[in-house]
Amino acid sequence: MNSSIIEILTPRYELAWYPWAVQYFFLIAISYSALLLSLPGTIGRGQLAQRWQPMARLALLITLTCTLVAPVALLADLHQPMRFWHFYTNATPTSWMSIGSILLPLYLISVLAYVWLAWRPALQKARAGSGFRPSIAKVLSFGDWQASRAILTTVALVATLFAFGIMLYTGAEIAIIKARPLWHTNWLPIMFVTTGMVAAAGLVILLNRWMSPEREGREDINRQGLKVILIAMLISALVATAWFVSGFSGHSDSVAAALQSIQANSDWRLSAIWALVAGVTLFVLAGLALKAGNQARSVLNWAWIVGLLALHVGWAFRWMVLMEVQTVAKNTAGYYQLVVELGSYGLMGIIGTFGLWLAALLLIDLFIPWQGKAQLEAQHG
Amino acid sequence: MDFARRAILGQIAKLTAGAALVPLASITMSSSAVASPINSQPARREGDASKRYGMLIDLRQCIGCQACTVSCHIENEAPLGNFRTIVSQYEVSNESTGDFATMMLPRLCNQCENPPCVPVCPVQATFQRKDGIVVVDNEACVGCAYCVQACPYDARFINKKTQTADKCTFCAHRLEANLLPACVESCVGGARIIGDMRAPSSQISKMIAQHRSELMVLKPEQGTLPQVYYLGMDERFLSRPQAEPALWDVRDMDGKEIGYEFLDH
Numbered sequence: 001m002n003s004s005i006i007e008i009l010t011p012r013y014e015l016a017w018y019p020w021a022v023q024y025f026f027l028i029a030i031s032y033s034a035l036l037l038s039l040p041g042t043i044g045r046g047q048l049a050q051r052w053q054p055m056a057r058l059a060l061l062i063t064l065t066c067t068l069v070a071p072v073a074l075l076a077d078l079h080q081p082m083r084f085w086h087f088y089t090n091a092t093p094t095s096w097m098s099i100g101s102i103l104l105p106l107y108l109i110s111v112l113a114y115v116w117l118a119w120r121p122a123l124q125k126a127r128a129g130s131g132f133r134p135s136i137a138k139v140l141s142f143g144d145w146q147a148s149r150a151i152l153t154t155v156a157l158v159a160t161l162f163a164f165g166i167m168l169y170t171g172a173e174i175a176i177i178k179a180r181p182l183w184h185t186n187w188l189p190i191m192f193v194t195t196g197m198v199a200a201a202g203l204v205i206l207l208n209r210w211m212s213p214e215r216e217g218r219e220d221i222n223r224q225g226l227k228v229i230l231i232a233m234l235i236s237a238l239v240a241t242a243w244f245v246s247g248f249s250g251h252s253d254s255v256a257a258a259l260q261s262i263q264a265n266s267d268w269r270l271s272a273i274w275a276l277v278a279g280v281t282l283f284v285l286a287g288l289a290l291k292a293g294n295q296a297r298s299v300l301n302w303a304w305i306v307g308l309l310a311l312h313v314g315w316a317f318r319w320m321v322l323m324e325v326q327t328v329a330k331n332t333a334g335y336y337q338l339v340v341e342l343g344s345y346g347l348m349g350i351i352g353t354f355g356l357w358l359a360a361l362l363l364i365d366l367f368i369p370w371q372g373k374a375q376l377e378a379q380h381g
Numbered sequence: 382m383d384f385a386r387r388a389i390l391g392q393i394a395k396l397t398a399g400a401a402l403v404p405l406a407s408i409t410m411s412s413s414a415v416a417s418p419i420n421s422q423p424a425r426r427e428g429d430a431s432k433r434y435g436m437l438i439d440l441r442q443c444i445g446c447q448a449c450t451v452s453c454h455i456e457n458e459a460p461l462g463n464f465r466t467i468v469s470q471y472e473v474s475n476e477s478t479g480d481f482a483t484m485m486l487p488r489l490c491n492q493c494e495n496p497p498c499v500p501v502c503p504v505q506a507t508f509q510r511k512d513g514i515v516v517v518d519n520e521a522c523v524g525c526a527y528c529v530q531a532c533p534y535d536a537r538f539i540n541k542k543t544q545t546a547d548k549c550t551f552c553a554h555r556l557e558a559n560l561l562p563a564c565v566e567s568c569v570g571g572a573r574i575i576g577d578m579r580a581p582s583s584q585i586s587k588m589i590a591q592h593r594s595e596l597m598v599l600k601p602e603q604g605t606l607p608q609v610y611y612l613g614m615d616e617r618f619l620s621r622p623q624a625e626p627a628l629w630d631v632r633d634m635d636g637k638e639i640g641y642e643f644l645d646h
Contacts, residue, residue, distance in 0.1 A: 002475070002476040002477060003473050003474060003475050003476060003617075004473075004474055004476055004625070005471050005472070005473050005474075005484075005617070005622055005623060005624035005625070006471065006472040006474075006624060006625050006626075006627050007469065007470070007471055007622070007624040007625065007626050007627060008470040008471065008472055008627050009469075009470055009627075010626045010627070011462070011463075011464055011467055012462075013462075013463070013535065013538055014539075016526035016529040016530060016538070016539050017526055017530070077525070078523050078524050078525050079523075079524025079525075079526065079539055079544040079545065080522065080523045080524040080544050080545060081523075083504075083521075083522075083523045083524075084523065086504040086506075086521055086523050087503055087504060087523070090503075090504040090505045090506070090521060092423070092500075092502065092503055092504065092505050093419070094418075094419060094420055094421055094422070094423050094500040094501075095419075095420075095500060095501050095502060095503045095527070096419060096420070096501070097501065097503035097525060097527050098503035098504070099419070100503075101503060172419075173527075176420050176501075177497075177501075177530050177531055178497060178531075178533065178603060178604075179497060179530065179531055179532055179533035179603065180530065326530075329535065329621065330532075330533055330534065330535040330621060331469070331488065331534060331535050331599075331621055332469065332535070332621070332626070333621075333622065333624035333625060333626040334625070334626035
């Protein structure tokens, strides 16, 4: 018997998670990925440290700024942000979100401590002279004592440990939601990490265009960033394939749900095509840029476009996963409409988060010698 | 394939409805004090442990008048456009004969035995009472909407007036005053039967015993063990039905939306 069904009256609910959630997941993923990118140049030894040091400078700047701004976006996604303290008075061991609320401040503190220790030698040197910057450096260096390398390494490893905690909780928080089959797959947390790495490397390349101090190191940074993008994209493609295969072998309803939405909804079709085109374009462009870079040609003037595209891929993946998936009604026919309003729950929220991040970046750039030796030498002639 | 899948789902539904019913007598609050792993059910609190409220909806009696929707709205003051209960109405047409029939499906919180919305709450604002009713303490709720995502039945929403999670509570405040929930009270066909499933003499217990093999629950494959049982259910409606939405976006000739009743912006 073939029958067609019309749902006569369909309530339309607003999406419960706002674009703020996308901003949080985006910034926190860049934060932990940039933290990992900063490690070889900061706590590594010998040649490895030397090769990755220029990259580490930018990565430290990125991890700090993103770590500072991400929790703001998370707070804004609560409908009762002033009640955030309930997370700590009513901690709940059964909830991944509650576990996250404990991990996040610990992560934030450890990142602050790590970046501060890494920047401290430069801060101590910057105390010389009078004026605004030296006085800030005086306050921020907290005295003359020297932190040993062991302390820096320990703090870096503690921050890394919490970074893995953040990866785990942000992924698990979404993946355990059985009610949304599109989220309910173990491949999703891995994909969050790999696309986060893509975006972080993209941001490194983008900032490298305008903020790196040394001309020579910049080509190296680009090459390293492009390599990271290529590898992370390759792993992402493998993960996506594995997800797809797991769907066909009947291990996951996630794939079937995705195909159903792509079949039924033109927005989804467009998004799927867009994702594929953006992913392939990024991979090809990154490959071309790396090839040109390896042939000792300068890619400085256009690699930033690859960086921008990498950021887009990382952000759009989160938009797709967190926002578009919410448009799938669980009971009723059709799809809820994804309306991005102008106000703080929509467009202003998105722009505002990026604005806040930019402000944090510029303030640090203005007052803190994050570029280390090179910056100090430049300032003192 | 779709048909076969639904037929299987129907079988699961029947079995699960049975399975959800059987342990009722044996459960009698085996609230184990084992340290709870992540995403497991926390201990229930408040409410009368000697009771287990449930609802049976006799779809043969429902005429889709939405009296329950309206009375619930008045009783619980949900904002316009949000519903603690609503009757989904479907027009089903047979493509070969052209005949059509109407299907009415009252929806509300299923007060699941294994409610996925409860363990995710990061501040224990939503919890299950000992009588099985899942409630929200909206003084504690931070409005993170995690529970809204976790409910497979779209039974939860963020109330714009309170900016906290909102849901059907079987009108717990009325039950405590020995009144029926607003939707039950106003149902013209007597389609909604609420009661204590632990009391063998209650109407719901008797009807469950009588119709045990015919009862179905929504989305049984989710493992939530819903405690709202449907009598006279069509298997095609257990999960999200493959349906076209009507009266959703009413647009004018230029494609501009003109007629959505609950549109407030």
